[in-house]
């Protein structure tokens with residue numbers, strides 16, 4: 001370790017974030033590799049180290065013997081101050097080398113509020129923010145992750161984006177880079193063009209020209225070359241059983257957000273809640289088989305020594321072989337003092353058998369997400385659960401001695417009225433009542449029902465992508481209204497900051513013109529905007545004013561289904577016709593069955609997929 | 620059980636060893652160097668728990684509601700201090716060759732933290748009375764004279780300093796807790812080296828960082844530009860009250 005860094009670490013909080021040297025990290029000889037890749041997570045070490053996607057892609061890239069992928073996280077403000085003071089640039093964990101010397105820098109875009117951190121990190125690395133301003137030999141900046149499905153607000157800063165799952169795409173990008181270098185025909189421009197032309201899922205924003213209508217909406221996207229795709233189709237791993245799986249994990253010394261084995265059971269979701277972006281962009285569902293999962297779980301347990309295995313996927317209880325899998329796991333986990341956990345549960349599939357298997361002594365609390373307070377509104381958002389389902393599920397929990405239930409809701413949903421909000425309070429109270437009615441409840445304890453209410457954000461590639469977000473005033477009025485309706489002392493009410501949700505909406509539905517605002521935000525020192533203590537709404541508004549951006553145009557405008565959307569350049573597999581159909585169904589309060597009950601023809605089956613429930617697409 | 624042969628470091632005989640009646644305590648001596656100096660005690664505990672599980676050693680677990688491995692560490696080591704002599708007592712429910720224990724653990728550790736010795740302990744951690752530390756100090760104005768002044772500072776009682784504890788602040792004379800100290804200027808690399816034996820009993824433990832704080836307060840070293848001034852501290856040995864090396 002560099003000596004002055006070592007003394008500086010004594011002056012910052014949580015120095016273990018920066019010291020590196022973790023067991024399981026991959027060290028290569030930098031003089032022997034042909035491409036150095038800095039994989040950046042634009043948030044703190046504790047959050048980034050817990051990200052499953054990053055674990056996978058770090059492993060995938062390092063499988064290539066001539067590529068060395070290293071990890072990079074955003075240093076907290078106190079460390080940034082020290083770095084500025086002593087002229088220390090942003091470095092990678094493994095080698096401690098400045099990332100500005102790398103061949104490629106990848107950012108995973110997990111949430112919109114991390115965009116300012118992306119720019120902050122480029123700035124700390126000493127790199128110009130805009131791709132057009134970076135030198136020929138400066139690293140290629142790559143974006144990926146869920147937010148890359150609308151890459152436009154950050155398009156000016158990236159050389160290219162990976163759309164979809166990166167397990168094949170990233171190594172292909174490295175291979176092309178190395179090949180062109182070896183053959184002596186590498187120029188950045190040629191590389192970007194060839195990547196866009198030959199690698200599916202690669203979007204090079206500088207190769208598309210955007211024009212606008214007078215009313216500010218987009219007129220069209222025009223590719224600069226005939227040989228690059230008109231829309232960029234996302235990549236998926238079709239067979240999850242044979243898809244790359246990291247056998248080794250970098251083990252953090254300090255406590256991180258998820259210190260446990262994360263077992264990815266399947267990708268996608270059969271449901272189709274109409275506000276949910278993940279439920280659409282990860283389609284189609286592709287399961288792993290229980291035998292493969294069991295082996296992978298053992299392997300990860302042995303590689304990490306963690307005492308908890310979390311089955312991570314969207315709506316995990318929809319896994320067709322959940323029972324077989326948990327049975328297999330329990331055969332060895334108990335003996336090894338390992339417990340199982342499921343992060344998300346659907347009330348309609350929550351049973352006593354399931355709970356007994358996952359019963360973790362540490363937690364007396366269970367979490368469910370009814371999302372809306374009345375059946376009418378749940379039908380609008382296609383959350384196909386009923387009040388009876390919820391009450392039955394909490395009963396199972398209460399009978400087993402649990403006394404705490406956490407319920408997630410959303411406010412500001414399309415068509416929402418005060419009655420729907422009141423419904424949230426009513427539902428919470430009926431859960432409290434259910435506790436007292438349960439004869440076998442834990443009589444020594446009081447029930448505690450926490451309702452956590454977030455604000456609806458219209459997200460690209462959802463049936464609600466066209467919907468106007470409520471204004472701040474409306475959202476806050478609704479929060480107050482709901483607060484006044486909660487009189488039950490056993491109910492704890494928490495809600496998100498509506499102002500954060502509004503900025504998130506602006507960034508989520510933004511187009512390329514937002515790059516100017518983000519650049520200004522970076523110049524003014526914005527960072528860690530996903531952290532309450534760093535977020536400042538008024539400063540965001542002033543940045544928008546300075547850069548001529550009207551936030552209401554992006555957040556609070558009802559978009560027309562005919563207009564060209566910034567993210568129309570991306571093809572996520574699901575067709576626009578399906579989204580429009582779903583939008584209409586929502587307005588008619590009509591539900592749509594899950595993919596397992598009946599295929600609704602969303603179009604994602606054209607991407608293929610093993611152990612999926614889609615009808616086979618005619619090629 | 621786990622798939623067989625998945626860890627090459629696990630000796631075959633482990634599967635047939637009989638469980639013993641009461642667990643045996645084994646002492647591990649380990650180093651904690653470089654980046655590992657920034658890992659807190661709590662994180663170290665967590666890390667060792669995982670190392671033990673990964674190693675496949677026959678760990679003895681406490682009985683009852685929340686079974687866990689029993690780990691007992693010796694003298695605390697504060698963040699920013701490295702060590703060549705940390706001790707940890709673990710319990711096993713099988714008897715096995717000590718060499719194998721060392722090998723299995725080291726397969727799961729790194730070149731900055733690894734086991735140097737494994738043995739059945741005789742002494743108790745409470746026998747530790749002193750720890751010996753080696754300091755390297757790089758600062759503007761490092762000289763023969765500065766070394767003498769530093770020695771005088773630390774050997775002249777009282778040297779009162781504020782000590783922050785859980786129960787508040789109190790003033791202590793740190794000179795009285797310095798058993799012995801050597802200070803020398805090394806012209807070759809322009810550094811001052813200190814070798815200090817400090818009290819390390821449970822009721823009079825002196826954090827080696829306190830000496831640095833004293834230098835900051837009295838001589839204004841290490842309080843300005845950290846790119847030209849830096850220091851390192853390494854715990855070299857633990858000693859009993861008779862100044863014999865603790866084992």
Ligand code: SF4
Pocket residue numbers: 283284285594595596598599600601602603604605613614615
């Ligand atoms: S094609 Fe049908 S089954 Fe497949 S994801 Fe779309 S709606 Fe579901």
